[in-house]
Amino acid sequence: MSISNITPKIIELTKRKLLSNPNHPLSILRSKMYSFVHKTYPGVFITKDDYDPVVGVRENFDNLLIAPDHPSRRPSDTYYIDENTVLRTHTTAHDCEMLKNHNAFLMTGDVYRRDEIDSTHYPAFHQLEGGRVWNKSEFSFAAQEKAHDFALTELKGMLEGLARECFGDVEMRWYDNYFPFVDPGLELEIRWKDNWMEVLGCGVYHPQVLRNAGKSDDFFGLAFGIGLERWAMKVFDIPDIRLFWSEDQRFLSQFSATKGITKFKSFSKFPLCYKDISFWVPEKFEENDFFELVREVGGDLVERVEKTDKFSKGDKTSYCFRVNYRSMERNLTNEEIDELQFRLREKAVADLKITLR
Template identity: 50%
Template structure:
């Protein structure tokens, strides 16, 4: 636009000034070159100015939405490795250690579970300081998770390099503790997964792993896996597992009459595998997954003669139900109106201190011909708006009958936990999200 305006101005000058017409071709060429240079410089300045405004806006909003990553976090987790997909937003979550903060709901739940196990006849060791950065061997191979499993894909997992990642479960530390000679232990920590955005999903959450071996049991006497699975010893391990966990949920929910049910399930690292549900608030709720440790996992630890069980549970899932916390983002807030409610260290019902109005924005685009990962869009939204994104849902999807192109329309819900949002800042966020969706995901907006 600047170039066209300049050329028009030059043309008018030439018409008005006969000297220009009679001048040399060289003079005209010099003027044109100068004007082109001036126009290009103008475009660069405008582009740089817009870019700086965009960066400043994002940084300002990010400060309001969530914490900024420290230089140390950025240097460790956000690298130049081609497989790295950790964003500054995710890096800033690492090391918050919510489960270690006294009087935090997650710490209260964790302490209650640990208290139950510490009162059992078996002595359980307690671990909670393992590094969240693990290897693919720890997180997947040691647990017999196959290469094609979705959990190993970049769409679901935060990779630092091709061989290191932010752990996706506390089971990543099971084998290292078994190799070190620990036969009964609990392990709690923060875990990370790329996931959808709603009130019950967050890219960082907290798990507790529990493991118990049976020292007196000799697994080497079984000639085959089938013989072991049908043996009386396998039934003893499974029965002990179920009894231990049923009593645990009775203790945590403080209800000896709590209805429970077991469902058969599948996990690569346990066989047989189960899930435990409880009936709470008039509905069935999944509490945990567990099973008899797969003999292949024990073999990789040089413990092929041993047998035992393992379980894993999410602390947020239990805390949201027991404390009546409606939004998983609240666990990460620093607002004293949230934390002051739990100073007693007891399980109490959360009292909402305010419900700020949501702001809805839609974004529709044609997805590229190549594979499109929905989690990439969710991750981008978190990077742009941080904790201000409450939910993203697909509200429309269709394929054009002639072009066969697929269009998706997502509704983005913005809402802060502790303040009202202005139209200006939400519009800025939405515009940035639209721009980044095009540039980063190579889609075409509708």
């Protein structure tokens, strides 16, 4: 890998700094979450929100024990600046640096992933990261299992309290999941409007991660990560993730730090326009590369992209994707959508080496 796969659209997003606006719903939610933790654990956690989203591959992957062949390392999933530098895919990229100087921390930041296109996925989003470690010398643990049990109890208690603070008195359940940098790993689900929803991933720090952070084997601790948009869409009733990035005052004027959590009042949707594109795929084809191309051409006018057909003929495979265009701020004309679709077809042929049908 020798060249960047970052588009001008993504570069623009890195400059937006949504969390610098205290009246933005993401900032309002972050403040509520920070306040709960500081009130529950006074004087324990430090906060830091100004890390640069450009990080090394070592920090984003290697230090966190993410294997060299892990799918998340692929250029189809991650934005690379060069072979050694990426836009962080998670705020966990800063855990080792934080742990070198602190035993308990909270931080938030914008993260970037190449992904599908729908109302809940966007190439940039925000995470709240937390970590806390203890030295075994503070306790009388006779075995490592006792340290794990203690960390898990602390972890579950804090995160269940945080979830109740934001979602109310909801039903919750825990289940096992795998994350390379923790052992064991867990996810928390809440019952929200009659459906179970995953709200965070967490676990007990893997000993090697703590060693990578310069901690001795006497240390153990907990880590968790929360997608702010995922929580904010529920607690504010925001239906489309694109709205967080909108500069439309009909959206932004509804929120203020002084009012705290308020429900979004929907405004009229503008008409939907959709266009299909069908093509034979080359031997090496990644759907995320196509989605990224659609975003590059259509920007935030693209509401959703869905695969509507797939079939094979001999050794060839054909896909059909439906691109749904809808502006959140104005009516779109058939002429401008036709122009976008024409550009998409041209660039797909040139950049992805597809054959149009």
